[in-house]
Amino acid sequence: MGMKIVFIVLLALGLLFAGLCLLMELKTWRMKGENAPTSHKASKKRIRAGEKTVLYFYTPSCGACRMQGPIIQRIQKRYSDAVFKIDASHNREAAAPYGVMGVPFMAFINDGTIVKAKAGVQSEPVIEGFLTES
Numbered sequence: 001m002g003m004k005i006v007f008i009v010l011l012a013l014g015l016l017f018a019g020l021c022l023l024m025e026l027k028t029w030r031m032k033g034e035n036a037p038t039s040h041k042a043s044k045k046r047i048r049a050g051e052k053t054v055l056y057f058y059t060p061s062c063g064a065c066r067m068q069g070p071i072i073q074r075i076q077k078r079y080s081d082a083v084f085k086i087d088a089s090h091n092r093e094a095a096a097p098y099g100v101m102g103v104p105f106m107a108f109i110n111d112g113t114i115v116k117a118k119a120g121v122q123s124e125p126v127i128e129g130f131l132t133e134s
Contacts, residue, residue, distance in 0.1 A: 031117045036109040037097035043084045050111045052131050057088040057095050057105040068104045068121045075124065079131050 036053075038044040046053050056072050058065035076083045088095040088103055098107050098117065106122055108115045108130050115130070 031114045034114050036112055036114050039097050040086055040094035047109055047112055052082055053109040054083045054127060055086060055107040057086050057100045058103050059087060059089040062103045064121050065104045071124045075127050082131055
């Protein structure tokens with residue numbers, strides 16, 4: 001009987017997590033093509049100039065963000081003016097307009113428009129590819 005309850009609880013948690021992931025994916029998909037909010041002061045000028053920009057939302061306590069961190073640092077060394085790290089726990093006014101519900105979260109912006117928004121860890125080639133492709 002005890003194993004049955006554990007299984008049901010784990011199944012329910014798995015379904016809840018899958019539902020949240022699906023909800024985030026749908027929300028980010030709907031953002032594509034929308035004007036990029038300029039609520040983050042440091043990136044505002046670049047976004048308004050129509051330049052390619054990556055906004056990386058994270059929190060210090062996030063385990064996945066700790067995995068994403070070194071990738072972002074390497075990319076920032078090469079594209080320091082194009083990638084912005086935003087602590088979503090301390091900068092909610094910047095995160096809210098992008099619908100950040102979980103971290104890590106990235107918004108890829110070009111010509112003042114959200115090209116794509118992705119939740120979860122993103123690979124270095126994906127991020128750098130966005131910044132370098134024409």
